[in-house]
Amino acid sequence: MSNLAQRLITAFIAIPIVFFLLWFSDYSRIGLMCFMAGVGAWEWAGMACKMYKGPDTRYLSFASSLALTLAWALSKGGYFGMPAVPYVVGMTFLVIFAIYIGVAYAKVEIDHLFPWLVMQLGAPLYVGLWGGMNVLMMGNGQGFEHCYPFILVMTGVWLCDTVAYFFGKFAAGKGPFGRHPFAPSISPKKTWEGSVAGSIATVAWVAYWAKCSAALGCFNVEIDLAKAIGLGVLVTVAGQVGDLLMSALKRWSGTKDSGNLFVGHGGVLDRCDSFYLAAPALYLLMDFFQKLA
Template sequence: MNNLAVRLLFAAVAIPVALFCIWFCDFSRILLMCFLGGVGAWEWARMAGKMYKGPDMRYLSLASAVALMLAWVFSRGGFFGYAAEPAIMGPTVVIIFGIYIAIAFAKVDISNLFPWLVMHLGAPLYLGLWGGVSVLLLGSGQGFEHCYAFLLVLLSMWVCDSVAYFFGKFAAGKGPFGRHAFAPSISPKKTWEGSIAGTITTVAFVAFTAPMAFANFGVQITLPLGAALGLLIAVAGQAGDLLMSALKRWSGTKDSGKIFVGHGGVLDRFDSFFLAAPTLYLVLEFFQKLS
């Protein structure tokens, strides 16, 4: 079976499973997000461990990212019928910082201590503390209507990546279009032409779907504001893609993992999402407070 067939077969199974988790209930949604954040942190720690000598941090990175994501869940409240506990986030962050610093002082050579600590702390902070904000785009209760904003980000990332890939591969360099490398030292195959095409398509997609998707946030989404949010999602998503590409190139890693058969790891498939979704939530919360 060729690679394309394997990719399509896996997608045909994985996409319905993910959609069921998002649709079914609070527990399945949070479990899905903890899985993605935890495995992503595992992959990050594995790549960082290739560059600096020290103890294996994969298990702690996974547990720390999940802990931070759950701290967002319980600090916001509403999930599982629990009231908000905003004080839970601070102690969780302090404990994780303390554990990482203690391990660094006890187990890591002084010549590598600071870069080791920064790179390994990056896993739970980026995937759990920052990426965990994405769970706040999810609502409580059965049904997709509670998760339209979350689904919109996922679909926008797919639209942007797909259009950028196909335009850059098949149109850039032909006819009136040139071929200009977007970030040659990080991802040589990406082009400005593909990036612009993906951005324009995403802006149009979000502009016309945002009013329904963001209705639960109590923000009146006009067409210009929807377009601006689309631009934000497209730019943040592509920045997240480049960030993870840089991490992989820095560590000499082709794919962050193999958990998604034929597709790579969490940081290969959700690199855009983990920067774009929290960014969108914070902007929506800003507009909500202005209303």
């Protein structure tokens, strides 16, 4: 079976499951986000372990990123019928940071201590502390209306990746389209043509649905056309930067796929690389728009 066929089959199975979990309740939403963060951090730690001598921290990374994502949910309040818990994110990270410092001092040789610590801490910092903010775009209750901003950025990065992949694979280099490498030292197969095509599709998608969703009251801020386009540009730029960041991590560690959770697609960091940078960025920009109002 070809890789493309595997990718399509996996997508047809995984996408309905993801949307069901997002629709069902805050328990299923937060559970999905915590699980994905934990697996993503596990994959990061596995790649980092290849480069520096030290203990296997995949279990610690899994637990740390899961805990930080859950802490963001608790800090917001409303989930699980609980009020907001103050300082829970900062206190959780301090505990995690102390544990990593202790492991580094006890188990890592001095020649590898600092690079090992920086790269291993990158998993909970990026996936949990930064990426975990995606739960702040969700609410409690059943229905998609409780997570429209989240779905918007998720579908936006999926669309950008899909259009860029198919355009770069089947159109770039043919007819009027050239084939110019986008980042040859990081991801040789990516092209400027695919990037531009994916960006145009994503900006149009995000701008249209952000404006429509805001009109229906699904956002906590009014969004005019200029703001909607700004959100679209942010999603496509941050998404592609996140994609390149994970590609650089894989190339640096000599890893083809970060994992094998999704057959034909790879692991969480292969599928959610764009999302983990774009979702928190979108949340912060929307929060900025809200404070301007």
